[in-house]
Amino acid sequence: MTHAFVSQVSTPFIPRSTTTTESNKTGSWRFLQPRYDEKTAPCSAACPAGEDIARVEMLVAQGLFKEAWETILQENPFPGVCGRVCFHPCESVCNRGAFDEPIAIHTLERFVADTAMRYGLQPQRMALPPKSERCAVVGAGPSGLAAAYFLARLGYGCDVFEARSEPGGLLRWGIPPYRLPVPVLQWELEHLQALGVNIRCNHKITGGFLHGLKDRYAAVFLGCGHYKSPALGIAGEDLSGVEEGLPFLERVRSGDLPSLSGTVAVIGGGNTAVDVSRCALRLGAKVLMVYRRRRQDMPAFGHEIQMAVDEGVELMELWAPLSIEAHPDGFRLSLQKMEVVSEEGGRARVKPVPGETTAIVVQKIFKALGNTAEEPWLEPPGEIAPHILHLADTVVSRREDGLVVVYGGDLAARSKSVAHAIGSGKEAAMALDLYFRRGWDAIVEETARCRVGPGPSLSMEIYTGGDRCRRNPHVVAFEEINTDYFLYGPRIIQPRLLVEERLQGFSEIDLKVSAALAIREAERCFNCGVCNQCDNCRLYCPDVAVCRDTSPQGRHINLDYCKGCGVCVVECPRNAMSLVENETGGRP
Amino acid sequence: MELSVQDREYMCSGHVGCPGCGAAIAMRFVLKALGEKTMMIVPACCWSIIAGPYPQSTLKVPVLHTAFETGGAVASGVRAALDIKGDRETTVVTWAGDGGTFDIGFQALSGAVERNEDFIYVCYDNEAYMNTGVQRSSSTPYGAWTTTTPGQEWKKLRKKNIVEALVAHRIPYAATASIAFPEDLVRKVKKAKAVKGSRFLHIYASCPTGWRMPSELAVKIARMAVQTNIFPLYEVENGVRYTINYMPKGYLVREYFKLQGRFKHLSEADLEQIQQMVNEDWELLLRKAGVSPGAAGPVTKID
Numbered sequence: 001m002t003h004a005f006v007s008q009v010s011t012p013f014i015p016r017s018t019t020t021t022e023s024n025k026t027g028s029w030r031f032l033q034p035r036y037d038e039k040t041a042p043c044s045a046a047c048p049a050g051e052d053i054a055r056v057e058m059l060v061a062q063g064l065f066k067e068a069w070e071t072i073l074q075e076n077p078f079p080g081v082c083g084r085v086c087f088h089p090c091e092s093v094c095n096r097g098a099f100d101e102p103i104a105i106h107t108l109e110r111f112v113a114d115t116a117m118r119y120g121l122q123p124q125r126m127a128l129p130p131k132s133e134r135c136a137v138v139g140a141g142p143s144g145l146a147a148a149y150f151l152a153r154l155g156y157g158c159d160v161f162e163a164r165s166e167p168g169g170l171l172r173w174g175i176p177p178y179r180l181p182v183p184v185l186q187w188e189l190e191h192l193q194a195l196g197v198n199i200r201c202n203h204k205i206t207g208g209f210l211h212g213l214k215d216r217y218a219a220v221f222l223g224c225g226h227y228k229s230p231a232l233g234i235a236g237e238d239l240s241g242v243e244e245g246l247p248f249l250e251r252v253r254s255g256d257l258p259s260l261s262g263t264v265a266v267i268g269g270g271n272t273a274v275d276v277s278r279c280a281l282r283l284g285a286k287v288l289m290v291y292r293r294r295r296q297d298m299p300a301f302g303h304e305i306q307m308a309v310d311e312g313v314e315l316m317e318l319w320a321p322l323s324i325e326a327h328p329d330g331f332r333l334s335l336q337k338m339e340v341v342s343e344e345g346g347r348a349r350v351k352p353v354p355g356e357t358t359a360i361v362v363q364k365i366f367k368a369l370g371n372t373a374e375e376p377w378l379e380p381p382g383e384i385a386p387h388i389l390h391l392a393d394t395v396v397s398r399r400e401d402g403l404v405v406v407y408g409g410d411l412a413a414r415s416k417s418v419a420h421a422i423g424s425g426k427e428a429a430m431a432l433d434l435y436f437r438r439g440w441d442a443i444v445e446e447t448a449r450c451r452v453g454p455g456p457s458l459s460m461e462i463y464t465g466g467d468r469c470r471r472n473p474h475v476v477a478f479e480e481i482n483t484d485y486f487l488y489g490p491r492i493i494q495p496r497l498l499v500e501e502r503l504q505g506f507s508e509i510d511l512k513v514s515a516a517l518a519i520r521e522a523e524r525c526f527n528c529g530v531c532n533q534c535d536n537c538r539l540y541c542p543d544v545a546v547c548r549d550t551s552p553q554g555r556h557i558n559l560d561y562c563k564g565c566g567v568c569v570v571e572c573p574r575n576a577m578s579l580v581e582n583e584t585g586g587r588p
Numbered sequence: 589m590e591l592s593v594q595d596r597e598y599m600c601s602g603h604v605g606c607p608g609c610g611a612a613i614a615m616r617f618v619l620k621a622l623g624e625k626t627m628m629i630v631p632a633c634c635w636s637i638i639a640g641p642y643p644q645s646t647l648k649v650p651v652l653h654t655a656f657e658t659g660g661a662v663a664s665g666v667r668a669a670l671d672i673k674g675d676r677e678t679t680v681v682t683w684a685g686d687g688g689t690f691d692i693g694f695q696a697l698s699g700a701v702e703r704n705e706d707f708i709y710v711c712y713d714n715e716a717y718m719n720t721g722v723q724r725s726s727s728t729p730y731g732a733w734t735t736t737t738p739g740q741e742w743k744k745l746r747k748k749n750i751v752e753a754l755v756a757h758r759i760p761y762a763a764t765a766s767i768a769f770p771e772d773l774v775r776k777v778k779k780a781k782a783v784k785g786s787r788f789l790h791i792y793a794s795c796p797t798g799w800r801m802p803s804e805l806a807v808k809i810a811r812m813a814v815q816t817n818i819f820p821l822y823e824v825e826n827g828v829r830y831t832i833n834y835m836p837k838g839y840l841v842r843e844y845f846k847l848q849g850r851f852k853h854l855s856e857a858d859l860e861q862i863q864q865m866v867n868e869d870w871e872l873l874l875r876k877a878g879v880s881p882g883a884a885g886p887v888t889k890i891d
C-alpha cells in the first residue's frame with residue numbers, strides 16, 4: 001500500500017516573486033547627488049576670440065563639419081583666416097599636452113572653414129531683430145570687421161569706412177599670400193556682407209569726422225591699426241633704397257613683385273620683419289635679419305621665426321644698427337654688439353658692448369620696427385575717468401553729447417594679433433549693445449558675465465543666451481580628466497610644401513589635410529568639460545538610474561533611485577558631471 | 589565614443605545593493621550579454637539580498653535562490669530538467685560570490701565541471717563574505733583587513749587562484765573579467781554562451797562597503813586592479829590555450845592599495861612584498877601564455 005503525502009493547505013511548491021524592486025525608492029538613501037555640469041576647456045578660455053573649441057572638436061570627430069563651422073562662427077567670423085595665421089595660444093594650454101601632444105586646434109579650425117568654403121555652405125542666420133541705433137566703424141581690419149559682424153548680428157546697422165581699396169586690413173595688405181591666400185579672406189568677407197554690413201573702401205577718415213557724427217551714428221568703433229613707423233634714429237636711414245617694411249609687404253600683396261638680388265638686411269624682430277625677410281627671400285635675395293636682442297626676445301611668433309630660419313633667413317642676434325652709408329655695392333650698415341643686462345618677464349634688457357662693432361655691406365635695407373597709431377586722435381585716452389572704460393581689449397569713451405567712441409584692435413588690445421583684434425571687436429559690440437539697451441553702468445558687470453572661464457575672452461553665445469550659458473566657468477585641469485579612457489596617439493603632422501617649393505613663389509605653404517586625418521585628430525581631443533554623449537554614466541550606473549531621454553543632454557538621472565554613489569561622475573572621462581549636495585529627497 | 593554594449597536592461601532600479609556595488613554592475617553587464625533566455629541560480633550571497641525581498645525580484649529573468657554550498661549541483665539539476673523538457677535554448681547560469689565558490693561551494697562546483705555539465709558558472713568576486721559582514725574567504729587577498737582578520741591579524745595568506753583550479757579540470761572555457769572593462773566582459777560572456785559544457789567566469793566586483801573605500805571609486809579601483817596586474821584579464825580554452833587580453837602599463841600595486849581602507853595598515857615593506865608576489869604571479873601567467881616577459885606577444889589589447 002502506498003501513501004501519497006498530501007498537504008492539508010494548498011501552498012505553492014516553491015514561493016515565486018510576483019513584482020519588481022521598483023517600488024523601493026532607493027533615492028532616499030542618497031546624500032550626494034550627481035549632476036550634469038559642463039565646464040570650461042582651457043583652450044577656449046585661452047582663445048582670444050573665446051571659441052568653444054571642446055565642442056568644435058567634438059563635432060568634427062562626429063563628422064558634423066557644418067555644425068562645427070557654425071559653432072566657430074558664433075564667436076569668430078574668420079575661422080579660415082585664424083586657422084591659418086592665429087598664433088594659437090589655445091594649443092599651449094591644451095590638456096592633451098600633458099598626456100602626449102596638444103590637439104592641432106588651428107589645423108582643425110582651418111579644415112572646418114575650408115570644408116565650408118569648398119561646399120559653398122551658408123551659415124544659419126544668426127541675427128537678432130533690428131535696432132534703431134546705427135554704428136560707424138573706421139578701418140576694415142579684423143577688429144573693425146569683427147565689430148561690424150557682431151553689431152550686425154545684434155541687429156545694428158553698420159557702415160564700415162576703409163581707407164584702402166579693399167577691406168581686410170593687415171589680412172589683405174600685410175600678411176603675405178604664402179600664409180594667407182586672398183580667396184580665403186574674400187570668402188569670409190562675403191558672409192559678413194551678406195549680414196548687411198556695408199563696407200565703403202577708398203574712404204579715409206580724418207580726425208574731423210568724429211565731430212559731425214552724432215546726427216548719423218550713435219557710436220563709432222576705431223580699428224585703424226598701427227601704421228606709423230618709428231625712426232631708427234641713426235644716420236642714413238632716409239637714404240633712398242632704405243625702405244619701410246610694411247609698405248613693401250603691401251606692394252607684394254598688391255601683386256607688384258620687384259626682383260631682388262644680393263644681400264638684404266631687415267632690421268627688426270617682429271612679424272613685419274619676419275614676413276619682409278621671407279618675401280625678400282622669395283624675390284631672390286639672401287636675407288639677414290638684424291635684431292638688437294635675442295631670438296627668444298623677438299615679438300614675432302616663434303613658429304614664424306622658425307619657418308623663416310628653415311627657409312634660409314639668417315638671424316643676427318644682439319646687433320643694433322649704428323649707421324647706414326651709401327656704398328658702391330649698396331649700403332654699408334654699421335652694427336653695435338649688444339649684451340644682455342637682465343631679464344624682465346623673459347625678455348632681455350640689453351646694453352652695448354663697448355668697442356665691439358662691425359659693418360656689413362648689403363644691397364638693400366628694410367626697416368621693420370613696431371608701428372604706432374598713425375595720428376594722435378587714434379590714440380585711446382589713457383586717463384581714468386567715469387566716462388572712460390578700459391576693458392580687456394578695448395577702450396570705451398563716452399562723449400558729453402552721448403556719442404560713444406570705442407578704440408579697438410591694435411590701437412587698444414592686450415596683444416597685437418588677429419585673434420585679439422577679433423576679440424576686441426566682439427567686446428566693442430557687446431559694450432555698445434549694453435550701453436544702448438541697459439545703460440553705461442551695465443557694461444563692466446555684464447561683459448564680465450560673458451567671460452569664457454576666468455576670461456578675459458568673451459563669448460557672444462553666452463551673451464545672447466545660448467546653450468553655452470550653462471557652462472560652469474571652472475576650467476578643467478588635466479588631473480580632472482579620466483585619462484584611462486584615452487589612448488596615446490600622435491598629433492597630426494601638418495603637410496607642407498618643401499622649402500625648395502616654397503621659395504619658388506608665394507604659394508600657400510601649409511597644405512590641406514584630409515577629412516579622415518582631421519577626424520582622427522579631433523578624436524584625440526578630451527573634449528574637456530563637454531559631454532560628447534559617450535554614455536559612460538548610463539553604462540556603469542549600478543542602479544540603472546541614468547535614463548535616456550530626448551533632452552539636449554540626451555539623458556537624465558532618475559533621482560527616485562540614484563543612491564548617489566558617484567560612479568558616473570568619476571567615470572565621466574571629461575569632467576562634464578559633478579557630485580553635489582543633495583537637492584531633493586535623501587538624507588539631510 | 590559609445591561602447592558596444594547592448595542597450596536592453598534585464599535589471600530593475602530599486603534593488604538593495606549598496607551604493608556603488610560592483611556586483612550589481614557585473615550583473616547588469618552579464619545579463620546584457622546573455623539576454624532573456626537565461627536562468628540564474630543564486631546560492632546565498634549578497635546577490636540573494638540585492639535581488640530583492642520576496643515577493644520582489646530585480647531581475648527580468650528567472651532566479652532560483654538556493655543553499656550556499658549548492659551552486660554547481662543545482663545548476664546541474666536545472667540543466668537536466670530543461671533538457672528533459674526539450675529546452676536547449678535557455679542558458680543556465682550559477683551566480684555565486686567568492687565564499688560560495690572558493691570555499692563552501694567548491695565541492696559542488698568541482699563535481700559539476702568534472703562532469704562537464706552544460707552551464708556557465710559566474711563567480712563575482714568581492715574578496716570576502718560580504719553579506720554576513722566582511723568575513724575573510726580564501727579569495728581575500730594577502731594583506732587585507734576583514735572582521736575575522738582584524739588589526740594586526742590581517743590576512744597573511746595568499747588568495748586562492750580559482751581560475752587555475754578550474755583550468756585544472758580542463759573545462760572548455762575559463763576566463764577572468766572586470767566591471768571596468770565592459771566590452772571585454774560582454775565579449776567573454778557571449779563567447780562562453782556559445783560554448784557547450786562547463787564554462788567559468790571569474791568577475792572582479794568591487795565592494796565599497798567591505799573594502800572601506802569611497803563608492804565613487806568602484807569602477808576605477810577595478811580598472812586599477814587590472815592595470816597593476818593584481819587581477820589580470822585572460823582566458824583559457826580547454827585547459828591549455830591561454831590568451832592574455834590586457835597588457836599592463838606598469839602601474840605599481842601601491843597605487844591600488846592606498847585607495848582602500850582595508851589595506852591601510854600595510855607598511856612600505858609589506859607593499860614591496862606584495863609587489864613581488866604580484867610580479868611573480870604575472871610572470872607565471874606569462875609563461876603559461878607563452879609570452880616572454882617584456883615582449884608583447886600574442887595579445888589582444890583592449891583598452
Ligand SMILES: Cc1cc2nc3c(=O)[nH]c(=O)nc-3n(C[C@H](O)[C@H](O)[C@H](O)COP(=O)(O)OP(=O)(O)OC[C@H]3O[C@@H](n4cnc5c(N)ncnc54)[C@H](O)[C@@H]3O)c2cc1C
Pocket residue numbers: 085086087138139140141142143144161162163164167168169170171174175203204205206223224225226246249271272273275301374408409410411415416417418419421
Ligand atoms: C606683417 C604682419 C604679419 C602679421 N602676422 C600675424 C599673424 O600671423 N598672426 C596674428 O595673429 N597676427 C599677425 N599680425 C598682427 C595682426 O595682423 C594685427 O594685430 C591685426 O591685423 C590688427 O587688426 P586691426 O583691425 O586692429 O588693424 P589692421 O589690420 O591694421 O586694420 C586697420 C585698417 O584700418 C584702415 N585704416 C587706417 N586708418 C584709417 C582711416 N583713417 N580711415 C579709414 N580706414 C583706416 C587700414 O587701411 C586697415 O585696413 C601681423 C602683423 C603684421 C604687420
Ligand SMILES: Cc1ncc(C[n+]2csc(CCOP(=O)(O)OP(=O)(O)O)c2C)c(N)n1
Pocket residue numbers: 632633634635655656657684685686687688689714716717718719720725
Ligand atoms: C550553509 C550556510 N552557511 C552560512 C550561511 C550564511 N551566509 C549567507 S551569505 C554568506 C556569505 C557569502 O559570501 P560570498 O559567497 O563571498 O558572497 P558575498 O556575500 O560576499 O557576495 C554567508 C556566510 C548560509 N546562508 N548558509
Ligand code: SF4
Pocket residue numbers: 041042043044053054057093094095096102103105524525526527528
Ligand atoms: S583636449 Fe580638447 S578640449 Fe581639452 S584643452 Fe585640448 S583641445 Fe581643448
Ligand code: SF4
Pocket residue numbers: 033034540541542543544545546557558561562563564565566567568569608
Ligand atoms: S552611478 Fe547611478 S546611482 Fe551612482 S550616482 Fe550615478 S546615477 Fe546615482
Ligand SMILES: [Mg+2]
Pocket residue numbers: 685686687713714715716717718
Ligand atoms: Mg564575497
